[in-house]
Amino acid sequence: xxxxxxxxxxxxxxxxxxxxxxxxxxxxxxxxxxxxxxxxxxxxxxxxxxxxxxxxxxxxxxxxxxxxxxxxxxxxxxxxxxxxxxxxxxxxxxxxxxxxxxxxxxxxxxxxxxxxxxxxxxxxxxxxxxxxxxxxxxxxxxxxxxxxxxxxxxxxxxxxxxxxxxxxxxxxxxxxxxxxxxxxxxxxxxxxxxxxxxxxxxxxxxxxxxxxxxxxxxxxxxxxxxxxxxxxxxxxxxxxxxxxxxxxxxxxxxxxxxxxxxxxxxxxxxxxxxxxxxxxxxxxxxxxxxxxxxxxxxxxxxxxxxxxxxxxxxxx
Amino acid sequence: xxxxxxxxxxxxxxxxxxxxxxxxxxxxxxxxxxxxxxxxxxxxxxxxxxxxxxxxxxxxxxxxxxxxxxxxxxxxxxxxxxxxxxxxxxxxxxxxxxxxxxxxxxxxxxxxxxxxxxxxxxxxxxxxxxxxxxxxxxxxxxxxxxxxxxxxxxxxxxxxxxxxxxxxxxxxxxxxxxxxxxxxxxxxxxxxxxxxxxxxxxxxxxxxxxxxxxxxxxxxxxxxxxxxxxxxxxxxxxxxxxxxxxxxxxxxxxxxxxxxxxxxxxxxxxxxxxxxxxxxxxxxxxxxxxxxxxxxxxxxxxxxxxxxxxxxxxxx
Numbered sequence: 227x228x229x230x231x232x233x234x235x236x237x238x239x240x241x242x243x244x245x246x247x248x249x250x251x252x253x254x255x256x257x258x259x260x261x262x263x264x265x266x267x268x269x270x271x272x273x274x275x276x277x278x279x280x281x282x283x284x285x286x287x288x289x290x291x292x293x294x295x296x297x298x299x300x301x302x303x304x305x306x307x308x309x310x311x312x313x314x315x316x317x318x319x320x321x322x323x324x325x326x327x328x329x330x331x332x333x334x335x336x337x338x339x340x341x342x343x344x345x346x347x348x349x350x351x352x353x354x355x356x357x358x359x360x361x362x363x364x365x366x367x368x369x370x371x372x373x374x375x376x377x378x379x380x381x382x383x384x385x386x387x388x389x390x391x392x393x394x395x396x397x398x399x400x401x402x403x404x405x406x407x408x409x410x411x412x413x414x415x416x417x418x419x420x421x422x423x424x425x426x427x428x429x430x431x432x433x434x435x436x437x438x439x440x441x442x443x444x445x446x447x448x449x450x451x452x453x454x455x456x457x458x459x460x461x462x463x464x465x466x467x468x469x470x471x472x473x474x475x476x477x478x479x480x481x482x483x484x485x486x487x488x489x490x491x492x493x494x495x496x497x498x499x500x501x502x503x504x505x506x507x508x509x510x511x512x513x514x515x516x517x518x519x520x521x522x523x524x525x526x527x528x529x530x531x532x533x534x535x536x537x538x539x540x541x542x
Numbered sequence: 543x544x545x546x547x548x549x550x551x552x553x554x555x556x557x558x559x560x561x562x563x564x565x566x567x568x569x570x571x572x573x574x575x576x577x578x579x580x581x582x583x584x585x586x587x588x589x590x591x592x593x594x595x596x597x598x599x600x601x602x603x604x605x606x607x608x609x610x611x612x613x614x615x616x617x618x619x620x621x622x623x624x625x626x627x628x629x630x631x632x633x634x635x636x637x638x639x640x641x642x643x644x645x646x647x648x649x650x651x652x653x654x655x656x657x658x659x660x661x662x663x664x665x666x667x668x669x670x671x672x673x674x675x676x677x678x679x680x681x682x683x684x685x686x687x688x689x690x691x692x693x694x695x696x697x698x699x700x701x702x703x704x705x706x707x708x709x710x711x712x713x714x715x716x717x718x719x720x721x722x723x724x725x726x727x728x729x730x731x732x733x734x735x736x737x738x739x740x741x742x743x744x745x746x747x748x749x750x751x752x753x754x755x756x757x758x759x760x761x762x763x764x765x766x767x768x769x770x771x772x773x774x775x776x777x778x779x780x781x782x783x784x785x786x787x788x789x790x791x792x793x794x795x796x797x798x799x800x801x802x803x804x805x806x807x808x809x810x811x812x813x814x815x816x817x818x819x820x821x822x823x824x825x826x827x828x829x830x831x832x833x834x835x836x837x838x839x840x841x842x843x844x845x846x847x848x849x850x851x852x853x854x855x856x857x858x
């Protein structure tokens with residue numbers, strides 16, 4: 227049960243109020259692949275330049291990450307430079323150097339085309355459409371995006387939204403795209419476009435799952451004492467969600483059960499929390515499924531409560 | 543099992559981007575008493591001026607709210623005027639007229655002094671200390687406060703914190719008081735002051751319960767499609783929490799079980815969500831325990847998930 231991902235690979239330079247990292251492995255596809263490969267095989271489509279460090283390729287070779295779709299082009303790998311603010315929930319992008327990413331067009335190898343799970347990581351909506359043209363109907367297609375495309379490529383983004391099953395957005399992105407102050411109303415507008423599911427990422431507060439069938443689920447997050455670097459948390463979230471789904475069977479109708487989707491969102495929160503504990507993908511390098519299971523139990527313990535309560539009689 | 547509350551009663555003028563309300567019943571003690579009186583008897587200590595509308599007193603007379611400790615003084619009732627911003631999470635106070643509240647000193651009637659539950663609503667820490675001097679040792683003392691006292695009366699506030707069992711604070715207040723960016727670290731600092739419990743209010747994201755015994759619980763909120771007026775949500779939260787606790791028995795050691803405290807926080811979120819659905823205490827006027835039970839079930843349904851997950855074996 228392999229997972230196809232198309233997205234960016236970058237070399238990130240990140241500064242937080244407490245520490246920094248220089249030219250480390252970054253990009254949505256890097257975070258996603260590393261997280262999801264803890265669960266199953268990942269088929270990666272992306273582009274790197276001739277300066278891309280071999281050690282990162284060696285790392286992925288040590289994991290079930292298929293690199294047949296990784297384009298290695300003459301030129302420089304995509305660079306991203308950012309600085310986080312004191313509260314770590316906001317950041318400024320200081321520099322972006324597209325490099326080989328500027329001329330990137332995804333090519334899906336024949337062996338990838340029947341991947342039952344597809345993650346369209348955050349890249350230009352035009353490129354996401356090119357991917358959809360090249361795949362057989364996957365069982366579940368999941369879309370991520372960002373503010374930049376909502377502002378600059380709205381018609382194309384709208385086209386992609388209409389063609390996928392599940393959309394991941396932050397609360398701010400829901401408000402921006404739908405122009406609704408209420409998340410509940412904004413999500414309803416999105417579901418009316420044909421989506422089966424919308425997942426609203428709430429950062430340190432967890433995530434919400436909304437279904438066109440009326441499903442509503444609020445997944446608690448794992449509280450971190452210290453956030454080292456939140457970069458990639460949303461991509462690792464997607465990796466946990468699709469990674470988990472790749473380990474379970476859908477029903478006879480080809481759809482995942484709501485219970486499995488709920489557990490998937492919890493796995494997303496778990497991977498998103500782990501990735502914040504170090505720079506780049508570093509925390510994921512040593513992470514095991516046992517670590518994930520332990521955090522799963524911790525989240526159950528901190529969020530479940532006695533489901534039964536009946537009103538008592540009050541005397542006046 | 544009565545609940546003693548000491549706090550403010552006000553006449554509020556509130557404007558939101560969508561509507562407004564003029565000189566309506568407000569003040570922390572009003573919200574708390576109305577919410578908690580759905581569960582049990584509330585013993586109210588506060589001050590009103592000679593201009594206070596009789597209809598509000600009539601309303602409380604129709605509920606199990608004991609007004610023996612309500613001081614009725616010559617002069618004007620406390621007034622508060624505020625305007626909410628577009629996102630309703632922030633507001634500007636436009637005017638505050640203390641009126642009779644300026645000379646207020648709480649006097650606890652003899653019949654109130656053995657109330658097993660005490661809520662020190664948001665008033666000056668000096669007045670909260672005066673209350674603590676007048677009560678027999680309650681089973682549980684719960685403290686609320688606000689940014690103003692953290693900034694202007696920190697030593698007195700610190701004195702109160704050291705003398706209560708449970709503190710309610712927003713995330714911003716935890717950061718302000720402890721000077722810690724991390725909520726987990728800030729709460730640990732607060733617990734080290736001798737508190738048994740800290741509840742961190744997260745507005746529309748719910749609330750966190752931390753215990754000196756290591757307890758950690760994340761209570762999901764009920765998603766509202768439309769927030770009419772968030773004024774009083776924190777006070778109604780406290781009303782739901784103490785209201786619920788007033789209906790259950792503590793253990794032989796006089797302490798509430800962690801399971802009951804968790805359910806109490808859920809009841810807090812429920813009352814906090816209801817109060818946002820209308821101006822003033824208006825939604826609470828018609829609210830019933832059956833409505834609360836229905837929302838309790840809805841929160842269970844949207845937050846619980848399969849507690850069991852074991853890692854599968856991954857082939858490389």
